[in-house]
Amino acid sequence: MKIEGITSCYIGPAISPEQFIPEHFFIYLLRGSIVGYDGHRNSVMRPGEYCIARKNHLARYSKQPDAGEFAKVVVIFDEAFLKGFQQRHKIAAASPTIGGSFLPGEKSGRVQNFVQSLEPYYRGNGQLDEPFADLKREELLLILLQIHPDWAGILFDFGIPEKIDLEAFMNKNYKFNVSIERFAYLTGRSISSFKRDFRQIFNDTPSRWLIQKRLREAYFLISKKGKKPSDIYLDIGFEDLSHFSFAFKKLFGATPGSLLGKPS
Template identity: 60%
Template sequence: MKFNNLQSCHLGPEISPEQFIPEHFFLFLLKGSMISYDGYKHYRMNPGDYCIARKNHLVRYTKYKDDGKFEKVIITFDEPFLRKFLERHSYTAGPTDNDNSFLFIKEDLLIENFVRSLEPYYNGTETLDDDFVDIKREELLMILLKNNPDLKDIFFNFNIPHKIDLEHFMNQNYKFNISLERFAFMTGRSLSSFKRDFKMIFNMAPGKWLIKKRLQEAYFLLEKEDKKPSDIYIDLGFEDLSHFSFAFKKEFGVSPSEIARA
């Protein structure tokens, strides 16, 4: 499949830059490749692949450019849009046991033609007005539901996360750089109950525990896996190398580069 003239574009609300998916979105990769990790599985995308990224999931992305470019089409299906869609179309969500963060869609000529139909509107200067954006989003949603009926159980389930095992979840997802409010939401708790339950389980405040846990993992990677500080700090939830180095030395009394050289 060739989409040589189509550049990156985005229909619908912007996606949060943090490692949390707040709304479902359709992703079509035009150029470059991408590997994503949700704490459980790795997902790889190549040019021409398309999928649904699911809301209320934690994901870390690693993007690889091709000839200096990484081009994609992102179309967000936010909850207000989906609820308006249900006012005109009759769908009922049922239970699903599929918990994958990315749902890959089989090759579909209708989807590929839909993506091509966006080309005239994205030449670097033109944009779609708001009314037309919703029309195009509805067109894509109907195509997806026609050929993948089980997606209704994903799109139209508006339940918030239920209360889950806090200890297991945090030990699995401590590397993700998200706020305590997000952690609380994803474990089915208010922020106050999250902090209270966390202290009971770990005997430590969540912010302090997250730093300590990430630094312990960093020490292991530096000492046992011969990793470099610059290779691991982002994956461990630190925003910059200097913050990571400062916290590491405060915890262990030596800099991460000293451990790496030992």
């Protein structure tokens, strides 16, 4: 399916570039593909498919253009909008269901028709005309809840994360490049209690543990799997290659490239 002229269409507040998802959002892929990672597995989304990225979860994704083209429609369901929707439509509170960072949607002609219906309102700058933006969000959410009524327990859960097993969470999510404050929030702790509990469990500070955990994973991937440093530094939580190489040499006394027999 193709909507002429649309490369990226956003409805609602700006989407966060972080690997932490602060608000639920719907994404529909028009062209290209997306590989998403939620700390446990990689999943691939292709044209005509859609999903919900879940609030208060960690995720990252990489886009793969098709013949140089990539296009998507993103609709942000922020908390203020969802609370108003719940009041207007008298939706009862429900217990959230268990799941990962991404909720894959069932293929539906109604969702496809909705995406097609956006074209007359698209301004060509990544946004819909303001008077229609909330109306289209409302329409989409009504469609999604008809197809996936169980999503109500997730979308209308306005609680904050509860206290969870810190050790299991960190060992699963250490590769995500988010702040210590985010990790504390997602484990249901204040920053002070997070640091205290962290030291009791790992006998180290969160920052030092994260760097060393990521670097040891990098060492394994390079020395045992033959991965190139430039191919893995982002995936293990570093922002740039030079910082990764500096930290790697400081810990192991050798550059990452030297493990492959190449200068770094």
